[in-house]
Amino acid sequence: MDSAFIPNGVRRCAPGKFLVVLAVAGAVLLWGVYAMLLCWFKGLNQTNMNNNYGFALWIWADLAVIALGGGAFFTGFLRYIIGKDELKNIVNYAVLIGFICYSSALLILAIDIGQPLRGWFIFWHANVHSMLTEVAFCLSCYFGVLTIEYIPLILENRGIDRVPFLHHLGHNMHDIMAVFAATGAFLSFFHQGSLGGVAGVLFGRPFSFREGFFIWPWTFFLFTWSAAAYGPCFTLLITRITEAVTGKKLVKDNVVELLAKISGWMMATYIIAKIVDTLYWANVTAPSKGFTLMDFYSHNAFYGVWILILEIVIGGIIPAAILITDKGRKSPAARTTAFVLAVIGVCVNRWVMVLQVMAAPVMTFDKWALYYPSWQEVATTILPVAYGVILIAISYRYLPIFPQEPELNPID
Amino acid sequence: MKAEENHGNTKKFGMVIDLDVCTGCGSCMVACMAENNVPFRKDESDKLKSITWMRVYKLSNGKPYPETDICYLPRPCQHCEGHDGHSPCVSVCPATATDYDMQTGIVSQIYTRCFGCRYCMAACPYHARYFNWYDPVWPDGMEQYLNPDVSVRMRGVVEKCSFCIQRYQAAKDRAFMEGKTDIEESDYQTACTQACPAGAITFGDLNNPAHAVYKLKKQPNAFRLLERLGTNPKIYYLSSREWVRRAGDNYLKNEGPAKIG
């Protein structure tokens, strides 16, 4: 039925099966869209956010997907700037995942603001002092870059490729992709950092406030670093999941191992920096404001030292250790475990830097405020997942995402 | 330059609240809500969703009966000056919807500019900023009492204490009519100051030696909330009780307000 659009040399499942997957994901998507419409038409009272939790699940989701989508810029950076050519076999997928992550982030931001129809004020009336302005500009620009990086991939669709104009367009775009990758990498270094800055500049919140370099708090650098370190892990994890779902090997091990190794070393160096940052903050920054480390990890029902261990040890040191060792990297099971732990690690980091910041009391007579999201928040946060599944399913089906697929899975 | 020429005229409005006198009756809160068109809903017991520009906190010394002691602390927006006007909230607003005015020392909030990202709320350690989670609705006919000098805020934006800026604007207008160039201390008083039945709140120009707040803020019992964060707030509190002064900021075990002060 749709065979004319399926890439050459690969086999795809029956359209019926494909449609069932789309329908299931589509149902989840619709649920999310319904929740989104509720938020837009009835207002943010549909959420469980409150005046203590101005930032909540959505901002966490935003930070998390952008960190996870960091695979796109960093893989692109490695491929086009550093010249790790093998990575061309995974960079397409990294771009797609990045595209999904960034478009989701923008969508969530559009739901998260109280006046979506005035959202463009952030550009028109921009306040250059605000980290969020920086985030908005870089995020939008990089989303544009990702779109441009994704378009040639779409144009490679067999059906589309037959249109000469589009064929040439795709071809020409490929040639200048390095320029976009470089731009994207530059933008990403900035906005990943700005996202870190969002929490780090809050000098009214001793839990998140960090000193820094010039106008950038240390979290600025830590966020960029962690996105570069953890993003590729997410790309690899999704690749692994895709392989499991399709039952095919899609990317050669040497490619995976290369990216995993780089990611592992990035993670290792990051986690050292993070530990140093945490120690400095716990022993110098926080005490100068009258706080001890344990003030932030006690007297409440949820946030304990466990979360610090989960983030740094389980989600940082362990995956880094697995990925920097040859043996760990080569074992598919260990490798996948490391990917999962890493994804958890970076998500916990973003959670802590958003939600624990809101939860921890600053005034002595204030109390810890705990929060659980409403179903509308959960649905709109799952929405991007469903949307991602759909976009990946369609892209995988119709686009030559994995250049090594025909070779690894020859059709007899 | 022009700005420097006028530097001598710059005002820095602020408050001194005497916690020894404040009884926690709540008049300031209602006066504020009545003056500033603050809406209300049927259930306002979830204080994390309730808009109260002025909020009276109840502090306790934490000791068991009968050594228990409590103190009430009214908390308007602290109108932080931060460093050179970079208060925690002002510098984070991406759309310049909130600003610090060097001429008055007031942190403004422009509801029509705000698009509701709530970053300022995350930045404010005093929880002085409130989001309009709901459309403001008044029972049929009650919208009659709304004050035309204050804009009613639409759903989806952040609002906070403005030091009753409309009263400053009105005072200036009166001064223009009388041909005066400046306003007197009594010309501009906030609604909470005026209403407080105990007279606990004193409001005025912290820069002006003729104003009562100028002297009061220098009292040995004066302190500000969370000074150590560098927010540089303009609300001073007075308390003769050491535990209350200590509750104003965070201290490590071996520290105390006097040592840090």
Place this chain on the structure above:
Amino acid sequence: MSNSDDRTQTVSGKAAEASSTNKPDGSSRGIIVLCFCIGLVVSLVFGWVVFPRLLYSRKQQPIDFNHSLHAGLVSNGCESCHFLRDDGTYSGTPKLAQCIDCHQDVQGNSPEEAKFVEQYVKKGIEVPWLVYARQPDCVFFSHAAHVKAAKMDCVTCHGNIGDSEHLKVYEQNRISGYSRDVEGASLIGFKKHTWDRMKMDDCSECHQKQKAVMGSVQTQKEGCFVCHK
């Protein structure tokens, strides 16, 4: 999608591919350019001519007031009717109570006046004037500051309405609800007179020219609360 469709697409695609390798022939290029031009012109005309007409509703004032006639009869210029109160607030358009001093009964032979007396004065109903210069609720505009302190003329912002014999049509933006006199008649913000537009940028422009005190930390202009409430 049916197979036959696919086939046609393929054919046309191939043909296009063939032609794209060479330059397109003259006639087809001409048609392409023509289409582009048609699209461009139609949308430009729609955007510049039709859209503004759709955007604004045109309303007649309830009474066609003659400013020029009244200005000749009063002693204190505009401020005779549009006065500042003692507390510095501005009275705006006159209330019936001010008008009935003279218009208890019909004075002249203007049908508009007769309408005014019959429909409003006798019934005690306030005239629902449409105010050309009405600013949105978020704006605090102090007439006292501009007229008393800065000694500005009414004309600077309101133009020559005081000399008019008829009230012009009130144009209102259907979406924003603003009067077109506030938004400015020109859609690209072209201004000939100071009173052609009364949006924030226009206030700001004048304030900067007049070197008003710049207190804002964020904008290095005037503080927001100078003109907002």
Place this chain on the structure above:
Amino acid sequence: MKIDRRSFLSLGIGVAAGTAFSPLPWKLMDDVSIWTQNWPWTPVPAKGESTYVNSVCTLCPGSCGISVRKVDDRGVKIEGMKGHPVNQGGICALGLAGLQLLYSPDRIKTPLKRSGKRGEGKWVSISWDQAISEVAGKLKELRTGGQAHTVAGITGGGPNTLSRLFKRFLAAYGSPNFFNTPSIDNSYRLALQMMNGATPDATVGLDLENTDFILSFGCGLLDGWGSPVHMFKTNTAWRKTQARVIQIEPRLSRTAAKAYQWIPITPGSEGALALGIANVLITESLYRKDFVDNYTSGFEGVVNASGELQKGFKQHVLDNFSPKAVSEITGLDPAAITLLAREFAKAKAPIALFGRGQGKLPGSMDEALSIHALNMLMGAINQKGGIYALPTPDCQAWPAVPPDAVADSGVKEPRLDGAPSDVYSRLNQLPPAVLSGKPYPLNVLLVMEANPLYTMSNSKSVQEAFNKIPLVVSFSSFMDETAQNSDLILPNHIYLERQEDAPLPAGFSKPVISLSKAVFKPLHNTRHAGDTLILLAKGLGGSVAEALPWKDFEACLKQAMGDKMESLQKTGYWINTGAVFPDGKTTFTTPSGKFEFASSAFCPGFTPVKIEGDASYPLLMIPYDTMRLASGYTANPPFDTKILEETILLHQDGLIEINPKTAQSMGLSENDRVLLQTPRGQANVLIHLEEGIMPGVIALPRGLGHTAYDAYIAGKGVNLNGLTGPIADPLSGLDAAWGIKAKLSKA
């Protein structure tokens, strides 16, 4: 075909380019954002001319001067009136929210007649003519049948002209059953009457500004006691003069928190502590001997009715109230009692005050006398910084009620509450009398500015009594509980719409009358209750009409105020600054001609009030008052409910204060839902742990648990009065209850 496709693409690009270069997208984007800035459903208040009208707030007996800001005809804000002698510009949370009452959509907008079952909430609007003729008709019928005395009237208003008119109406009609709502003020008056010989209508003056030591036996001086704002101002002045407030109560109230010292004692033992202090004063000769010796009697001995000399106050106190003995009753250390007494004596102008919380209930007379005896010992009577019996500002006398046979025989019937006169209405005795139908059944009840169904304790029996009254007429402007259970509502104007006098606020040292003005034209088809009374009298005709001869209430008020009216209308208040107080040495009309510590009729002692409940109720429940909760006739307006702490009201649930230790022993923690049971009733409440309350004691606020009014207050929390019951004081017959035994169990 191929041309079409390419051309179409080209056309599209052209349209896109043209659109981008036209104002359309940009203008739309801008306009849509402006639309969000001016959403039509977000109200925009109309501008206009701003004016201020001065008046007086009569929402509580405090009588503060208010300045109402109006923009054209709309009221936009109520502020405290600058320079008003009572509140000097200050204003309380309730007064500030007055406009929410004025503009409430839930006001009664026209006379109503019940159409369904009573309390069902079905009403038909009727005309004023019909309303008046229905009530007058029924009253006429009863009067003709010799049943005039079976009509009763309850008012919650202070002793103002409207109350006097109401009383006069009933008297002329022929009923002795005029009830005001008794409060601590009655106990003060009675104490002054018994011990100082004041006349029954004398008002209590307290020269609190000039005291330097305030021994407060549970008075919520900063919780709404007396004239609340005046008390706040006074307290701030005390800070400056370094006057000391000693707060004696089992709960750390706001007053206690602000006091120089908080002394928690066993609830109900206040009178004993007062006598214990008296004991130390006498033992250590710390009292003002000159005063006691020269101007008092009953201190050394009392001659009883049969002419025998009996123990006087001194010996009585020395025998029974040693610090040790008192220590056992109060739970205080004997040394602390001695120390307290010494401090009290050391002060230049000490004063002892009684009246728990806001003084809503009259309390035990024995306790009042014991505490007042401390004032006698220190000579704080009619002295600077002491208690005065102020002459009630002389109001122009109205012509005497014309003689009428029916009225004469009617008023001679015994009152339903068994009280000798209306001066001390035993309102709490009314429901049992109605229920028993003795001495005679009640046929008509007129309720004005009161909400007995809510404010009277033992709600259940009050409701049952109401059910037995054939006709209940309410004058309320709000659908309160009483109005909801009435048959006819003749709605009064709200306080901001009517003119009336507000007499001397409690706890003020100088005679003051304020004039509450009609700041607004009536919004609805309501009528001044004074006018309604005059119309009813006219409808009854004859001597009743003659007794109320005025054209309207305004004429009546003018005549009552006489020459004060000018000052009242000019400044809003009349104050007798030059009032010469009777000097300390002048006595009034006690039998002995001196101030009496004790007499053949009484001697201050300590008879504990018999609090209801047996051993199965292990806890003591006390009520508490807060400035954030209106608990009288007026229900809390939305603003005040909004500022209620979540430790008082959480969503729909009321919270009960309990010491964490007590709670722990019962296995209860914060916000646990419990069943609160007392001998009078039960309710579901949530637990609030509070260190500042005595273990074993629990406290519930007054003012919640409304079933009527509006959706902002109805159905929230628990009405304390449904859980408590009155206890008749043996001396005054008034309600002496201060609490009730209770138990909690997990719900």
